Amino acid sequence: MALIELQDVSKLYGFGDATTLALDEVNLTIEKGEFVAVMGPSGCGKSTLMNIIGLLDRPSHGKYRLQAKSVETLRPNQSAKLRRDTIGFIFQSYNLVPRLNVLDNVALPLMYKGVNVTNRIKQASAMLERVGIQEREYFMPNQLSGGQLQCAAIARALINNPKLIVADEPTGNLDSESSRLVMELLADIHKNGNTVIFVTHNPELTRYATRVVYMHDGSIIHDEKTVIGRVASTAKKVAEKSLTSDEEHLLAGVSTMMKTFPTKDSESKTKSRKKPLKGKKKS
Amino acid sequence: MNEYTRGNFKAGFKTLLSTKLRSFWTMLGIIIGVASVITVIGIGSGIKQQVSHQIQHLGRDVIVIRPGELHGSTGLDALSGLNVSGALSSKDVNVVKNVDGVSSVAPISISVAKITRDKIPYNNNLLIGTNGDLPGLLNQSIAYGSFFTYEDEGSKAAVLGDKVAKRIFDEELPLGRTFYYNGQEFIVRGILNEMNTTPLTEQADFNDAIFIQDQVAQELSKNTAPIYQILARPEDPKQYKAVAEKIQNSLYKSHGYQNNFKVITGGKDYDSNGTVLSLLTQMIAGVASISLLVGGVGIMNVMYVSVAERLHEIGIRRAIGATNKQIVSQFVTEASIISLVGGVLGVILAFFINILLRIFSDLKPVMSIELIVLAIFISIIIGIIFGSFPAIKAARKNPIDALRS
Ligand SMILES: Nc1ncnc2c1ncn2[C@@H]1O[C@H](COP(=O)(O)OP(=O)(O)OP(=O)(O)O)[C@@H](O)[C@H]1O
Ligand SMILES: [Mg+2]
Numbered sequence: 001m002a003l004i005e006l007q008d009v010s011k012l013y014g015f016g017d018a019t020t021l022a023l024d025e026v027n028l029t030i031e032k033g034e035f036v037a038v039m040g041p042s043g044c045g046k047s048t049l050m051n052i053i054g055l056l057d058r059p060s061h062g063k064y065r066l067q068a069k070s071v072e073t074l075r076p077n078q079s080a081k082l083r084r085d086t087i088g089f090i091f092q093s094y095n096l097v098p099r100l101n102v103l104d105n106v107a108l109p110l111m112y113k114g115v116n117v118t119n120r121i122k123q124a125s126a127m128l129e130r131v132g133i134q135e136r137e138y139f140m141p142n143q144l145s146g147g148q149l150q151c152a153a154i155a156r157a158l159i160n161n162p163k164l165i166v167a168d169e170p171t172g173n174l175d176s177e178s179s180r181l182v183m184e185l186l187a188d189i190h191k192n193g194n195t196v197i198f199v200t201h202n203p204e205l206t207r208y209a210t211r212v213v214y215m216h217d218g219s220i221i222h223d224e225k226t227v228i229g230r231v232a233s234t235a236k237k238v239a240e241k242s243l244t245s246d247e248e249h250l251l252a253g254v255s256t257m258m259k260t261f262p263t264k265d266s267e268s269k270t271k272s273r274k275k276p277l278k279g280k281k282k283s
Numbered sequence: 284m285n286e287y288t289r290g291n292f293k294a295g296f297k298t299l300l301s302t303k304l305r306s307f308w309t310m311l312g313i314i315i316g317v318a319s320v321i322t323v324i325g326i327g328s329g330i331k332q333q334v335s336h337q338i339q340h341l342g343r344d345v346i347v348i349r350p351g352e353l354h355g356s357t358g359l360d361a362l363s364g365l366n367v368s369g370a371l372s373s374k375d376v377n378v379v380k381n382v383d384g385v386s387s388v389a390p391i392s393i394s395v396a397k398i399t400r401d402k403i404p405y406n407n408n409l410l411i412g413t414n415g416d417l418p419g420l421l422n423q424s425i426a427y428g429s430f431f432t433y434e435d436e437g438s439k440a441a442v443l444g445d446k447v448a449k450r451i452f453d454e455e456l457p458l459g460r461t462f463y464y465n466g467q468e469f470i471v472r473g474i475l476n477e478m479n480t481t482p483l484t485e486q487a488d489f490n491d492a493i494f495i496q497d498q499v500a501q502e503l504s505k506n507t508a509p510i511y512q513i514l515a516r517p518e519d520p521k522q523y524k525a526v527a528e529k530i531q532n533s534l535y536k537s538h539g540y541q542n543n544f545k546v547i548t549g550g551k552d553y554d555s556n557g558t559v560l561s562l563l564t565q566m567i568a569g570v571a572s573i574s575l576l577v578g579g580v581g582i583m584n585v586m587y588v589s590v591a592e593r594l595h596e597i598g599i600r601r602a603i604g605a606t607n608k609q610i611v612s613q614f615v616t617e618a619s620i621i622s623l624v625g626g627v628l629g630v631i632l633a634f635f636i637n638i639l640l641r642i643f644s645d646l647k648p649v650m651s652i653e654l655i656v657l658a659i660f661i662s663i664i665i666g667i668i669f670g671s672f673p674a675i676k677a678a679r680k681n682p683i684d685a686l687r688s
Contacts, residue, residue, distance in 0.1 A: 056602055056683040077606050083682075084604020095599045095686065112605045156603060 001068050003164060003195050004030040004053060009062035011048050011218075022048040024218035025062065032163070035190045035228070036197045037206045039235060040215030046199045047168050049215070053197060054089045054166040055079045067163075084109050088157030090167035090198075094149040096141040096156070102128065103137040106156045113160060127155040131185055147178030154185050165189055167198035171205065183208050187228075203235035310625040312585035313666065316578025317629025317658045322636050323574040325648030327567030332649055335560055344520040345420055346527045348379065348513040348534070351543040370543045371510040373501060376414075378537045379515050384526045386518040387416035390497050394508035398451070398493070400462040405451050409492040410464070412500025412508055420514045421478070428458050428473030431496060440472040442494040448474050450491070465503040469495065524548060575661065583669040586618055590674055597677045598686030607678035611671050618670020619663055626659035633658075 011023035022045045030036055038046050051057035052064060055071065064071040066082065074082070083089070096105045107124035115123070128134040131151040133144075141149060150170060157165060165186065171179035179202070187208050190196045198209075206212050212232040214222035226232040350370035373390065380388045392412035398405050415432040418425060431440045441462070448457055448471075457471050478489050500508045517526035531546045538544060600610055637648045677685050 051683045054602075056686070057681050077608075080601065080604055080606040082604075083602065089602055091602075095602070097596055097599055099596075108600070108605075109603045112600075112603070112609055160604070 002029045002065075003032045003034075003067060004028070004197075005063075005065040005068075006053075006059075007063040007065075009052065009059040009064055011045070011052065011057070012060045021218050023052070023059070026218070026220055028213065028220060028223075030195065030197065032195055033190075033193060034195055034197075035187070035208060035210045036195075037209035037212045037232070038197065038199045038215065039201070039203075039206070039212060044215045045218040046215055048218075050089075050166050050168040050197070050199060053164075054087050055083050056089065084112055085160050086162050086164060088154075088160070088162040088165045090150070090153055090157050090165065090170045092169035092172040094141070094146075094153045094173075096149060096152060098141050101138050101140050102133070102144070102152045105141065105152060106137075106159055109156065109160050124155070124159060127159050128152070130158075131155045132181070145178075146173050147175075147181060150174060150178070150182050151185070154182065158189065163194055165194060165196045165198075167196070169199045169201070171200065171202065179205070203231055206232035206235045309585045309589050309621055310628065312581045313622050313625030313662050314629040314632055316581040317626050317662050318632040318636060320571070320574045320578045320661075321630060321633035321650060321654055321658050322640075322648060324567065324571045324654055325633070325637060325650050326640070326646050327563070327570055328651070328654075329646055329648040331560065331563045331567060333647060334563060344516055344523055346515045346517070346523070346530060347547040348375070348515065348530065349511070349545045349547060350509075351545055370538075371513060373497065373510070375510070375534060375537070375544070376497070376513055378533050379513055379530055382515075382526065382529045382533050384517050384519065384522050384529065385515050387419055388513060388515045389413050389416040389420050390510045390513050391417070392497055392500055392508040392510045394500065394504050396464055396504075398462050398464045400451055400460075408447070408451075409488065410500060410508070411489070411492045411494050412497035412510075413494055414497055417494070417514070418475075420516055423478060424476045426474045426476045427456055428471070430473050430494075435472075436496065437498060438496065439467055439469045439499060440496070441469040442473040442475060443471055444475055444488075444490040444492045444494070445477040446488070446491040447493055464495075467499075467503060579661065579665045583665055586621075586666055586669040587672075590614065590670065590677070594677050594685050594688040597674065598682055598684070598688065601678070601682035601685060607675075610678050611674050614674035615667050615671045618666045621670070622662045622666025623659070625666075626662040629662065630655050630659065 006026055006028040008025040008027060009023055010021065010025050013020040013022055024045075026045075026049065028049075038049065040046055048057070052059050053066075055066070055074075058071070067086070071079070096102070097108070100108070103121065103124050106127055107120040110120040110123060125134060125137055128137050131154055133148050133151045133155075136144060136148060141152070144152065150173075154170070157167075167186065170186070171182050174182060183205055186196050186198060190208075198205075200206070206226060207229055209226055209232065210228060211223070211225050212235060213220055214234065222234060224232060224234055348371065371390070376388055376390045379385060390413060394410045394412070396408050396410040398408055398410075415430055415435070417423070418430045425442070426445070428442070430442050431438070443451075443457070448455060451457075451462065452460055452471075454460075456474070458474070460471050461468050462471075463469070475490075475494075497510075515526075515530060517523050527546050527548045534544055534546070535542065597610055600613075601607075605613075634650065637650055640646045640648055
């Protein structure tokens with residue numbers, strides 16, 4: 001039984017002429033225990049996909065089954081409980097509650113679960129120790145660095161021991177050292193048998209993944225299994241190609257180059273969708 | 284209180300403390316709303332109380348007997364407001380006193396007199412001849428000393444109106460001091476509190492009058508001090524009309540079946556006062572509803588803004604698994620704490636405004652418990668409704684839409 005099953009999932013934003021097709025009939029199955037990296041140029045629908053998988057948003061069309069249960073039939077309360085107990089969402093912009101200190105932020109999901117104060121504080125403190133910022137537990141979010149904030153956000157995402165971690169560019173605002181720290185944490189979670197999905201623009205980070213999914217204009221154009229510790233071959237290719245053509249692109253990440261992603265000469269695993277790439281805007 | 288609610292309360296207070304400035308602004312709206320409602324309504328009911336007090340002052344149950352219009356020089360009446368026809372006499376006072384069911388009777392005779400104090404003459408003093416029943420009939424309290432009683436009959440005791448004491452004697456409290464009127468020495472026996480009403484007319488200022496025994500006044504003026512009116516009170520206020528009728532009959536008989544006097548019962552005369560009161564009541568109700576509305580809209584506005592500001596936070600909380608109920612309950616708790624604290628501070632502010640108004644103006648705003656409870660209650664209700672309404676709205680959105688704001 002697959003943990004996540006997307007069947008022809010589309011997402012439309014706006015109305016009429018201003019309609020944007022952010023996801024175009026995406027099919028994706030993720031098994032328990034996978035560590036999936038999602039890559040693709042800016043605006044290709046990665047965040048939209050993450051939000052739908054993380055139950056922050058609903059698909060416009062198509063079926064999404066989480067743990068074999070169809071998401072459309074969930075009542076708001078049930079999806080809230082799934083977000084609380086089953087899914088840990090990590091944002092690029094951390095999204096800690098600014099008025100609460102780090103400890104209270106991390107303990108928040110426990111509060112919504114109904115755990116009593118002493119246990120909440122104990123567990124949150126232990127979780128902060130695990131992500132390495134326990135000594136800052138009484139700091140306010142505005143007193144922390146980006147890396148520390150992301151560690152706190154990860155601690156909050158992990159506090160209810162979720163099966164699934166969804167991270168939308170968790171390292172997007174971090175330097176390489178903090179990025180490594182965050183990825184080590186995710187790898188650790190993965191090692192404990194949990195499923196992790198993350199978005200990145202950095203091919204280097206595909207080293208941590210067991211699978212890399214490439215997107216373009218709302219569709220998945222390539223999907224490959226990789227070996228932990230090695231940069232995914234396609235990502236590498238793209239990165240190397242850019243290195244020779246334009247160094248600036250490397251600095252900016254791969255997003256721009258992904259537009260010139262080769263769909264035809266890709267490996268056997270590529271689920272190449274042979275239809276011509278649509279414009280983002282559907283008229 | 285379950286674990287979650289308790290957490291909410293703590294979080295609510297934490298919110299208040301950690302966002303002092305915004306809570307302060309939010310609360311300020313409520314404080315001002317509540318304080319102004321209480322003050323405006325308080326001023327209104329204060330005025331109403333003062334007015335009705337003045338009306339009560341002459342007692343709704345007092346029967347007034349006046350000389351009949353027939354004997355009056357009406358032209359002069361209109362000018363001076365004093366009817367000097369002289370159709371009433373001390374005899375009439377006794378007649379009224381002997382009517383069944385009359386508990387107290389007092390004549391009011393008026394003369395304008397010259398008095399001397401320590402050889403200094405004072406002209407144009409309003410000299411009122413009456414008896415010991417007058418303070419009771421007018422509901423007038425005595426500031427110092429006492430009023431004369433029936434036992435003092437014939438004695439030369441005088442009671443001074445509030446202003447006379449200051450005007451004629453160089454001290455506030457001339458108790459036991461003396462003055463001369465018509466060659467007779469009078470001793471000051473008491474001083475009245477300031478009168479809010481003018482029981483006779485605008486022209487006769489009772490605060491500037493000297494009260495002496497009617498009998499003495501008649502003797503000294505050689506019966507030229509006309510009795511302007513006789514006040515009488517029935518034992519049982521319910522028998523008011525019946526007693527008035529009896530007085531009418533007795534006087535009619537004793538006046539040789541002549542209708543040269545008038546028995547005025549409250550009914551008609553005081554009706555206009557009732558209208559004034561009911562108009563005032565309506566005005567206060569109108570002003571109160573407007574100020575409640577204004578205060579309510581203020582609270583509403585402030586709560587709405589604070590929730591809109593926190594939409595992003597609602598998004599975060601929902602993303603990590605808060606149910607709609609939990610979010611709404613958090614906002615309701617916070618809103619009630621803010622509006623409760625704001626309401627209480629508003630009451631305290633209104634209290635200080637009340638004191639200042641009493642010191643620096645003639646207004647005497649009334650702060651009743653009902654008003655205070657109502658104001659706090661309404662501020663909490665409005666706070667809760669408008670604090671939670673946007674939260675409910677936000678809770679209906681997809682978490683991601685709340686997060687984007
Ligand atoms: N709320 C929205 N309303 C309208 N259009 C939207 C909305 N959110 C996203 N889009 C559009 O949907 C498309 C996909 O956006 P999405 O945020 O998923 O891209 P992304 O792959 O995450 O990009 P990036 O790498 O820059 O984060 C874009 O064209 C974007 O403009
Ligand atoms: Mg994105």
